[in-house]
Amino acid sequence: TRYRVLLPAANLGPLGWQSQIIHEKDLATHGWQQLPLKPDDIVIVSKSHCPDILPAVKQAKETGCTIITDFCDNHFDRPDAIGQHQHDLLKIADHIVTTTPELATTISALSPTPVTVITDCFEGNKHAPRFQPSQGLKILWFGSHTNLDTLKSVYPQLVAYAEKRPLALELVTNLENGEQVASELTQGGLTVSYSAWSQHAIKAAYRDWE
Numbered sequence: 001t002r003y004r005v006l007l008p009a010a011n012l013g014p015l016g017w018q019s020q021i022i023h024e025k026d027l028a029t030h031g032w033q034q035l036p037l038k039p040d041d042i043v044i045v046s047k048s049h050c051p052d053i054l055p056a057v058k059q060a061k062e063t064g065c066t067i068i069t070d071f072c073d074n075h076f077d078r079p080d081a082i083g084q085h086q087h088d089l090l091k092i093a094d095h096i097v098t099t100t101p102e103l104a105t106t107i108s109a110l111s112p113t114p115v116t117v118i119t120d121c122f123e124g125n126k127h128a129p130r131f132q133p134s135q136g137l138k139i140l141w142f143g144s145h146t147n148l149d150t151l152k153s154v155y156p157q158l159v160a161y162a163e164k165r166p167l168a169l170e171l172v173t174n175l176e177n178g179e180q181v182a183s184e185l186t187q188g189g190l191t192v193s194y195s196a197w198s199q200h201a202i203k204a205a206y207r208d209w210e
Helices: 002-015 024-030 051-061 081-092 101-108 145-162 178-185 199-208
Strands: 042-046 065-069 095-098 115-117 137-142 167-173 190-196
Touching: 024 051, 042 051, 051 065, 051 081, 051 167, 065 081, 065 145, 081 190, 095 101, 137 199, 145 167, 167 178, 178 190, 190 199
Parallel strands: 042 065, 065 095, 095 115, 137 167, 167 190
Antiparallel strands: none
16 A cells, blocks of 8 residues: 555655545445545546445546556455456456556456556665575565465475574564564574564664565
């Protein structure tokens, strides 16, 4: 959301564009009551997992708004309502934006609507890549807590590696019980720590971890 919505919106103002952000849950509940539409408006639907917004998006389309849908992840094969929602957004879009050429190829096979690739932005100063591990190895994992299952899927391999070489893993995410989760993941030669996500925390982690 930060890279696909908040930062782009913050940079549109200096370019002369007016933008407003509405959470999809508010849109599903209240429609466009607090944000009256005009025919020349552009509605961008980004990273939506709420099928209940579809009536409001259709209303915007009928009003004459241009609909742009932004996809960051490939959920098109999901057999549930969220998967169907992605296909519904493909059908209603006047233009489609995605993050990678690979995802653009996937989408182009599903929809004739034009697709543009806009990669995620970068924050902070540019640094040269570095990998200079000492006797132990320090690994950083950061992202949404909803993606922790991807870490857990490779966790046994990390534990096995830590038997041969000390391994420290730092989690930077948004968990209410993050320290407890880190404590539960600590095992054998693998030490896990947790920092709540913030701009300061992620910059410090880039500086201190491999």
